[in-house]
């Protein structure tokens with residue numbers, strides 16, 4: 408069924424059964440999407456989208472955040488650069504569960520693996536390990552972004568955990584991986600690889616902040632966003648020599 412839907416241009420991301428399980432509710436004439444429906448929906452970003460968010464609760468009440476969301480698929484990447492110049496921080500989302508997925512735009516290229524292409528000497532990975540690491544390396548190397556705060560979100564931790572618990576072997580896809588097949592060890596491995604690329608390719612030394620996330624979990628994401636806010640604030644105060 409998944410492949411039949413894909414042939415029709417319908418994508419059921421991550422083999423999610425969420426909307427199929429909810430079909431009765433979703434097909435009602437008076438259906439209104441819940442917060443969870445919105446978080447589960449797959450809406451591909453095309454070009455660059457500007458989002459203004461005004462916080463409505465807690466200490467952040469009234470605060471105004473501007474996000475620029477850039478499409479992650481290959482065809483969208485060329486449009487990123489002009490928007491980078493004035494940003495305070497780059498939040499790079501990488502699916503930690505992408506190790507056994509291929510790109511929709513090129514089914515010969517592994518999603519995580521595609522991250523690693525030009526980083527082989529740094530990572531010691533095989534030629535199969537390409538996409539997210541390649542993109543990460545390109546962004547880290549940018550001179551335009553030398554003074555921008557970098558924040559890495561290793562996302563889809565729930566799916567990573569579920570896949571490893573199903574017995575899918577990370578080492579079958581990432582040949583240099585020799586550790587245990589659990590999310591703790593795999594996550595540490597990914598952090599080391601991303602950190603190595605960042606350290607090796609940044610034009611000037613800078614700190615990298617890494618968070619493990621599940622973007623569909625609103626509670627943990629709001630805590631992560633607060634920590635990101637604090638990181639950006641501290642970086643700015645330090646730059647202005649106020650702390």
Ligand SMILES: Nc1nc2c(ncn2[C@@H]2O[C@H](COP(=O)(O)OP(=O)(O)OP(=O)(O)O)[C@@H](O)[C@H]2O)c(=O)[nH]1
Pocket residue numbers: 420421446447448449450451452453477478479480500562563564565566620621622623
């Ligand atoms: N289970 C799970 N699903 C997630 C998580 N994060 C995102 N998703 C789902 O992944 C799908 C893709 O999310 P999008 O926001 O469209 O992905 P994107 O990375 O912005 O993709 P582009 O816009 O093409 O760059 C959606 O169906 C989300 O619900 C996560 O942490 N866990």
Ligand SMILES: [Mg+2]
Pocket residue numbers: 450451452476477478479
């Ligand atoms: Mg998007």
